Amino acid sequence: MTTTTETTRSAVHRAILPIPITTARALIIIGGALTAASAFLSWTWTSAFPGDLTVDGYPGGLQWLTFAAGVLTAVFGLAGHGIRGLRRLNPAGSSSAELLLAVGGLAVTWFTLGAISVELGGLVNLTVGGWIAGIAALVPVAGALGLPIEGEPGSATSRGSALWRHIKNHPSIKPTRPLPAYAEILIIAAVLAVGLGLFTYGIDTGYGELFVGFLITVVFGAWALYSAGLTDQLSAITARHRSVTAIGAFAAAAAFPFTQSSDQYTSIGVNVLIFATVALGLNIVVGLAGLLDLGYVAFLGVGAYTAALVSGAATSSLHIVFPWWAAALTGAVASMVFGLLIGAPTLRLRGDYLAIVTLGFGEIFRIAVSNFDGVTGPNVTGGPNGIPNIPDISVFGIDLGKSHSLGGFTLGRFSNYFLLMLLFTAIVVLVFTRASDSRIGRAWIAIREDETAALAMGINGFRFKLLAFALGAGLAGLAGMVQAHMAFSVVPDPYQFAGSVPPNSAFLLAAVVLGGMGTVSGPLVGAALLYLIPAKLQFLNDYQLLAFGVALILLMRFRPEGLIASRRRQLEFHEAEQPILQTTEEAGLTKAKA
Amino acid sequence: MTTTLTENSTAPEPAASTTLLEAKGVIMRFGGLTAVRNVDLTVGSGEIVGLIGPNGAGKTTFFNCLTGLYVPTEGQVTYKGTVLPPKPYKVTQAGISRTFQNIRLFSNMTVLENVLVGRHTRTKEGLISALLRGPGYRRAEAEARTRAMEILDFVGLAAKADRLSRNLPYGEQRKLEIARALAGDPGVLLLDEPTAGMNPQETRATQELVFAIRDQGIAVLVIEHDMRFIFSLCDRVACLVQGEKLVEGTPAVVQSDERVISAYLGTPYDGAPGSEEVAEVQAAEAAADGATSEEEDR
Numbered sequence: 001m002t003t004t005t006e007t008t009r010s011a012v013h014r015a016i017l018p019i020p021i022t023t024a025r026a027l028i029i030i031g032g033a034l035t036a037a038s039a040f041l042s043w044t045w046t047s048a049f050p051g052d053l054t055v056d057g058y059p060g061g062l063q064w065l066t067f068a069a070g071v072l073t074a075v076f077g078l079a080g081h082g083i084r085g086l087r088r089l090n091p092a093g094s095s096s097a098e099l100l101l102a103v104g105g106l107a108v109t110w111f112t113l114g115a116i117s118v119e120l121g122g123l124v125n126l127t128v129g130g131w132i133a134g135i136a137a138l139v140p141v142a143g144a145l146g147l148p149i150e151g152e153p154g155s156a157t158s159r160g161s162a163l164w165r166h167i168k169n170h171p172s173i174k175p176t177r178p179l180p181a182y183a184e185i186l187i188i189a190a191v192l193a194v195g196l197g198l199f200t201y202g203i204d205t206g207y208g209e210l211f212v213g214f215l216i217t218v219v220f221g222a223w224a225l226y227s228a229g230l231t232d233q234l235s236a237i238t239a240r241h242r243s244v245t246a247i248g249a250f251a252a253a254a255a256f257p258f259t260q261s262s263d264q265y266t267s268i269g270v271n272v273l274i275f276a277t278v279a280l281g282l283n284i285v286v287g288l289a290g291l292l293d294l295g296y297v298a299f300l301g302v303g304a305y306t307a308a309l310v311s312g313a314a315t316s317s318l319h320i321v322f323p324w325w326a327a328a329l330t331g332a333v334a335s336m337v338f339g340l341l342i343g344a345p346t347l348r349l350r351g352d353y354l355a356i357v358t359l360g361f362g363e364i365f366r367i368a369v370s371n372f373d374g375v376t377g378p379n380v381t382g383g384p385n386g387i388p389n390i391p392d393i394s395v396f397g398i399d400l401g402k403s404h405s406l407g408g409f410t411l412g413r414f415s416n417y418f419l420l421m422l423l424f425t426a427i428v429v430l431v432f433t434r435a436s437d438s439r440i441g442r443a444w445i446a447i448r449e450d451e452t453a454a455l456a457m458g459i460n461g462f463r464f465k466l467l468a469f470a471l472g473a474g475l476a477g478l479a480g481m482v483q484a485h486m487a488f489s490v491v492p493d494p495y496q497f498a499g500s501v502p503p504n505s506a507f508l509l510a511a512v513v514l515g516g517m518g519t520v521s522g523p524l525v526g527a528a529l530l531y532l533i534p535a536k537l538q539f540l541n542d543y544q545l546l547a548f549g550v551a552l553i554l555l556m557r558f559r560p561e562g563l564i565a566s567r568r569r570q571l572e573f574h575e576a577e578q579p580i581l582q583t584t585e586e587a588g589l590t591k592a593k594a
Numbered sequence: 595m596t597t598t599l600t601e602n603s604t605a606p607e608p609a610a611s612t613t614l615l616e617a618k619g620v621i622m623r624f625g626g627l628t629a630v631r632n633v634d635l636t637v638g639s640g641e642i643v644g645l646i647g648p649n650g651a652g653k654t655t656f657f658n659c660l661t662g663l664y665v666p667t668e669g670q671v672t673y674k675g676t677v678l679p680p681k682p683y684k685v686t687q688a689g690i691s692r693t694f695q696n697i698r699l700f701s702n703m704t705v706l707e708n709v710l711v712g713r714h715t716r717t718k719e720g721l722i723s724a725l726l727r728g729p730g731y732r733r734a735e736a737e738a739r740t741r742a743m744e745i746l747d748f749v750g751l752a753a754k755a756d757r758l759s760r761n762l763p764y765g766e767q768r769k770l771e772i773a774r775a776l777a778g779d780p781g782v783l784l785l786d787e788p789t790a791g792m793n794p795q796e797t798r799a800t801q802e803l804v805f806a807i808r809d810q811g812i813a814v815l816v817i818e819h820d821m822r823f824i825f826s827l828c829d830r831v832a833c834l835v836q837g838e839k840l841v842e843g844t845p846a847v848v849q850s851d852e853r854v855i856s857a858y859l860g861t862p863y864d865g866a867p868g869s870e871e872v873a874e875v876q877a878a879e880a881a882a883d884g885a886t887s888e889e890e891d892r
Contacts, residue, residue, distance in 0.1 A: 438724035449700035458686035458715030
């Protein structure tokens with residue numbers, strides 16, 4: 001599509017396809033509507049493909065995703081056309097948003113058609129409706145390619161193709177006047193509700209094809225919203241209402257078990273939450289203090305083993321039973337002590353040396369607990385069999401092992417643990433935010449930036465590094481307590497450096513880097529993705545790690561600051577691409593954030 | 595114990611000043627190489643003392659001995675009569691702040707945050723109070739911010755408090771380093787080549803800034819290669835050549851000293867430093883720097 005004459009043409013028209021702009025817009029709107037409508041047709045003959053795509057007049061399974069993408073494309077097309085009230089949808093006025101939505105619709109539709117053809121054996125399995133959908137999805141893409149590309153004319157042509165400019169597009173929006181407070185809070189609530197809905201939909205997907213389709217739609221949708229400048233506006237709004245956002249986010253997370261009718265998916269939910277919380281603890285060590293810890297999962301293990309030992313399990317070598325809060329505290333304190341013991345000798349090292357030594361200590365923990373079995377060492381941890389049959393805990397008289405009904409909803413065992421874990425997540429989030437924005441947090445960041453200069457500023461480097469290490473370890477220990485009780489048993493195997501199932505040290509670090517170092521929401525999002533994708537895509541099996549590696553490489557190439565960037569890192573990596581704001585504007589923005 | 599910026603003290607007569615910082619017989623050896631040989635130096639209150647010398651003379655090594663980055667092999671450094679502990683953060687705590695020859699700001703922190711880090715030793719809030727956020731914590735944090743803004747105002751960077759420090763122009767980065775050092779409420783400020791790479795206007799502005807700092811009652815020890823800057827700024831100048839203090843005195847005395855001139859211009863005389871020796875000293879300093887900051891480039 002892009003030809004060698006592109007350079008000369010782009011100077012005049014600056015679009016990839018040479019069609020008039022009005023025609024292009026019409027193509028987007030009509031094509032989007034057609035794509036959405038085609039979801040109502042039947043796409044295949046038999047119900048052998050999951051989701052039953054054989055019904056005319058009602059979308060099913062993956063067709064819903066095509067429908068959603070089509071509707072969004074049409075709506076953004078209308079917004080681009082300048083319909084009153086829809087303008088706010090695309091504050092950056094970016095044609096990339098329309099292109100991304102159209103491509104997203106095309107991708108999810110063609111993925112569905114491809115999956116039908118491959119799984120059922122040939123294109124013959126597609127009905128006329130399927131062919132119509134496939135062609136209809138092409139129309140808005142063609143339209144979007146006919147729109148002019150924003151960016152300085154000629155500046156990017158030397159560096160890459162026009163398509164590349166769409167990919168590299170960073171939205172530039174002028175700071176808008178704040179809406180009334182109630183409207184902004186309503187927007188936050190709506191976004192959180194949509195977020196909860198998306199998370200629930202993703203976690204509830206019953207088959208791999210639907211999850212892949214869901215991922216495609218969400219990735220392109222989120223990218224389009226970013227291009228449109230909506231995510232920037234949203235972060236400005238949430239920055240103005242930080243406590244509302246935080247409380248709302250936890251309310252939305254607490255609502256998750258109530259959306260589930262069985263415990264089938266809440267077990268995934270609680271595992272995601274444990275993984276995310278531990279990743280956030282690691283973010284203190286890696287993201288704030290800049291200490292590369294490759295053995296962090298050992299602290300989760302210490303917390304879990306400690307909680308198991310004081311749980312009153314028959315196989316525990318200590319025959320004592322602690323109440324839940326005491327067990328959690330014991331787990332945290334034991335982890336913290338372990339962190340101090342490991343940190344005191346290792347934190348005198350810097351950089352790569354520290355990484356290697358922590359990696360070693362992480363493995364030492366796992367091998368040591370496998371050997372404390374009464375044969376090769378004292379009988380403390382039950383060796384490779386671990387400590388099985390850990391009893392459920394009761395919190396304020398509520399037995400977490402049993403189902404409870406609350407206001408017409410039944411909360412199963414995993415739902416109970418989900419809510420308990422959410423409490424610990426809230427504690428960790430609070431600790432992280434308050435510590436990072438304080439004298440202590442500034443000292444950590446200073447050490448990360450330049451340790452020699454930090455020392456010269458009067459910061460006791462070793463002490464503060466040890467503090468970060470111990471605090472991170474203690475927070476992981478908290479999560480370990482829930483993990484031990486939720487999983488019924490603790491065994492040494494999961495607490496290794498790299499494995500197929502998160503959390504392990506490599507995945508924890510990946511969650512932090514992928515999500516965004518130094519932020520609260522980054523590791524939470526990263527951990528959710530890293531847990532859900534392997535859990536949902538079991539058909540990938542052998543290629544799982546390969547896909548994971550490719551995804552990480554792509555991310556590091558295009559968004560090295562992580563999915564959710566702190567303001568600081570955003571500036572660090574994309575300084576050249578962003579105009580420096582006027583001082584007054586910037587002061588205003590930061591004041592709003594504070 | 596330390597003087598503050600807001601306190602207005604008139605510059606006292608150098609003769610009447612009390613000794614603040616005193617180095618006695620400082621020797622620094624790296625293996626077989628002696629980078630600093632038996633150097634004595636005093637800085638009195640209200641004084642601006644200059645330290646000059648050709649490249650590789652051991653000026654920065656001597657600085658590092660004063661600030662605890664290096665532990666002198668022999669000799670001792672006292673501040674207000676007490677021997678300084680051999681840890682940089684304790685030296686800063688005692689009241690000696692410094693800047694670096696090659697700018698070492700916390701580049702991904704804002705200008706204000708940089709100064710707040712410099713304020714570290716004068717605030718006490720620990721982790722627990724940061725987590726609980728009681729009224730005492732809020733008050734201390736607000737005070738630290740007010741003070742930091744005062745200092746930024748003093749050096750003329752208040753308008754850029756929320757910029758990332760890496761985005762500041764070079765001259766302002768130098769100023770910010772001084773502001774960060776001032777935030778520790780020092781009694782003595784050590785400046786390591788504060789005008790390196792500056793144009794004449796910026797150099798003059800820096801000179802004014804140093805005078806203003808002196809007028810706040812803070813003694814200044816400055817390393818510099820710009821002779822016009824140093825001779826118009828300092829009350830006393832010491833010249834270091836090949837690790838040894840060659841001469842010390844008023845700018846006029848040092849300026850007209852033949853040995854200083856020959857050390858800079860290379861007129862041969864008995865015992866002049868050869869180029870191999872200079873290179874040796876530099877290599878040793880670089881090696882020592884590398885040992886203390888191995889992963890800076892990471």
